[in-house]
Amino acid sequence: MKQFTCIDLFCGAGGLSLGLSKANFNIKIAFDNNEHAVSTYNNNFSHKAVLESVENINSNQVLKSVGLKKGELDLLAGGPPCQGFSIQRRGDDNDSRNTLVLEYARLLEELSPKMFIMENVTGLQTKRGKVFLDEIIERAQKAGYKCHISILNAADFGVPQIRKRIFIVGEKSIGTESYFKFPEKIFEPNNYRTVWNAIKDLPQPPDNFKDHELYPNHRKERLSELNRLRISHVPQGGGRENIPEELRLECHKVSVEKAGHRYVYGRLEADKPSGTITARFDSFTRGKFAHPFENRSITLREGARLQTFPDDFVFLGSKVEVAKQIGNAVPPVLAEHLGHALNLAISKMDKISMV
Template sequence: MEYTCIDSFCGAGGLGFGLEKAGYKILLSFDIDQLCINTIKANNQYFHHPAEVADIADMLSGKLLKKCGLKRGELFLLAGGPPCQGFSVQRRGSDLDPRNDLVLKYGKLINELYPCYFVMENVSGLGGKRGKTILEELIRSAEAIGYIVHVKLVDAQEYGVPQRRKRYIIIGERQDIHSFYEYPKVSDARITVRDTIGKLPEPPVDGTDYPGISWHRRDKLSELNLKRINALKEGQGRDDLPFELRADCHKVNSSIIGYRNVYGRMAWDEVAPTITARFDSFTRGKFGHPDQPRSISLREGALLQTFPMDFIFTGNKVDVARQIGNAVPPVLAEQIGRSIITCYEKAVNVGDI
């Protein structure tokens, strides 16, 4: 059996990389972001499949089937994480974000391809006020064409990722497969910040890469932010800053206005906070290095997302931080991928397929 896969909304390839390690043959990756496609093509030590710039609308009406030389029902797995900013709990404003519609277009692609399984990753906000209606519509449409849909909010730290990261993992299995899907078992063990980046050398003070380690450089902090980070011990956040060093908007306790974990340092012997698309900024989260006067480097963020040390990222600093922060951690993706294959093979062995 060849476990074929199409990686839609592929981003920098975190989901695809994990699925490849789990034993899948990726037929195609596509994303609307040229830089993400450049990143996948740059990593030919890991990826050997076609990758192209495309909107999901470009793949509907039978175009993706034709492009991959498939008939409806032949694909084993359709994978993807439609952009999730419209559901983010951090987002304010209208619920009519056009990106929300991408989840429903993903549902249309599921219908056209009719794979044995599909997997969709999205932020925890998908189950909240903004996303719940759309998630329910996706589930109804998939069930109507013969899928059993499983929905679980998982925390990546329970699956070998050194980071608190809650995301919905939605698995659909065709009813004719009879595989009775089960999510991978959680682990009580935790991989810490120290385990992951503790042995990296300190990057140069001049802002250049440490020799031989791409994107391991320090971001320049303002004089005020340098005072702030030097006033903090590992694991501390903005509530621990001396009053005179707090931003004006933070002079009210975080229990009242929120945003506890900004202007903070990571703790060596805990998992990291969620690596976001702006983890390169000390002001955006608890992204300070545990004991050095700097934010974590882009390479350190990539390692906390479980990308390998030699994984190449293309674009400028902001582009790379976005690609890393938006990715599915490959270690989590690999476990999800393996769990699907395990359930399928159990069904084969008992003769249900």
């Protein structure tokens, strides 16, 4: 089977690259501006990730470096940072990260690949993000692409996590027919993969707070006695409302409805998928990230399992940096399903072009 070429922008640790590689894409080069993510990427792939901000990327130099001409690249991939569009975010709409999606559009126009795929949070469709979404679509259409938009739940494709993200796919117009179709979901809520499916075979993380000798990134977080006592009161699926009032933070002594953030100090349910693994899943104080049975936060490796990274994928950096890399990634299993759909579409497009 022919390998198709791909460039991955905003590659992070490489979740999207990993899935696309398994779907027979040859990632020629990748880019990110986070040095820890780039280190992790280059530690796990044979091809190179470059530490560079997208606004500084010169498309002509990139094409020359990978031996391609404009229009020869099969796929441009990437997910611009999404925090600026998050529905949980408050503050200035003029977040500087928002304009990065337009840099993606610039490189799309300059590279002119056969197809592109962009991932983002569903907030891109809300008032905060819609102006950017509309501009991306308009510029892609002017550049000759038919665009497809869908919100996919990773759990529908075998990821043990409820994670909804928007995907925008464009294909170079060839006649009136469309060749790309989003993959059909494989799982239903009654047979979703669960937290326990994903992590039950992992051994206990060492008590010395170091990585397990056989499982990289599998280590305990240091917890205060008070936080251990707090989490001991929380049942599976529960949160701060289950903690006795005398043990709660002052800001949590009002009702959940008034205080908000109801899922902090929460515990995962073993027989269900997790909620969305975020960039701060390393602490149960920030969400429903406590182990289903043990009085601790899930480890970085357990979070990576819930994101469907294999155990031989080693993350580099501090605990906070690694959690960010894992939480921001496209789950590789979902990326692989999308990759097969993209692969099929490009194959059909190439056959038509040869006629």
